[in-house]
Amino acid sequence: MKKIIGLGIAVAVVIALVTTGTFALFSDTETSSPNTFTAGIIDLEIDCDGDTVFTPTDDPPEIFNYLPASDIKPGDDGEVTLSLHLKTGSNDADLWMQVQNLNNYGGVLSEPEEEEENGTPDDDIASEILVKLWIDDGDNIWEDGEVVLYDDTLSGLTAKLTVQLDAVASTTYYVGWSWELPSAVGNEHQGDYCTFDIVFGADQVTP
Secondary structure (H helix, E strand, O other), rough: HHHHHHHHHHHHHHHHHHHHOOOOOOOOOOOOOOOOOOOEEEEOOOEEOOEEEEEEOOOOOOOHHHHOOOOOOOOEEEEEEEEEOOOOEOOOEEEEEEEEEEEOOOOOHHHHHHHHHHHOOOHHHHHHHEEEEEEOOOOOOOOOOOOOEEEOOOHOOOOOOEEEEEEEOOOOOEEEEEEEEOOEEEEEHHHOOEEEEEEEEEOOOOO
């Protein structure tokens, strides 16, 4: 009887050893490190006739500080060339521009203006100013074959204008902007003025 019990204990020990050994497998691990997700950049810079007027850190000044756009008279005109470029390291992007927040003001009311208006104020000088925007080659002159983005009154310039699709970094794109106050404009607009914002944008191209 003792032999049987002893044999039973031995078998139990062997089974326990065999069972325990079944789960003692070899193993190995490999680690991929470091792993990083980095967002790309879109960094647009605007120059005006060669002078940088839009920078990544400063609020943009008024573009038309570069034009004789004050004290204008019927028959006056002007032109400025804007250059847009994505800074080195930027992703490809579609470039656009848009005039926003256009407002007209009566300004100083002179006697000739008051007589001309005859009690009916006409402060909408933006509807008299003619503007033309085009894709320029950098020489500040509109030439046959250059794409015209807009050619009408300032008051009608409200749509978003596409400057360049799939623009690439470190390449410069030029937009010419000319304006004119026609000689036919009369005394009803003496002292009138308008203000507006020019918004430039760069939207990353979807792969």
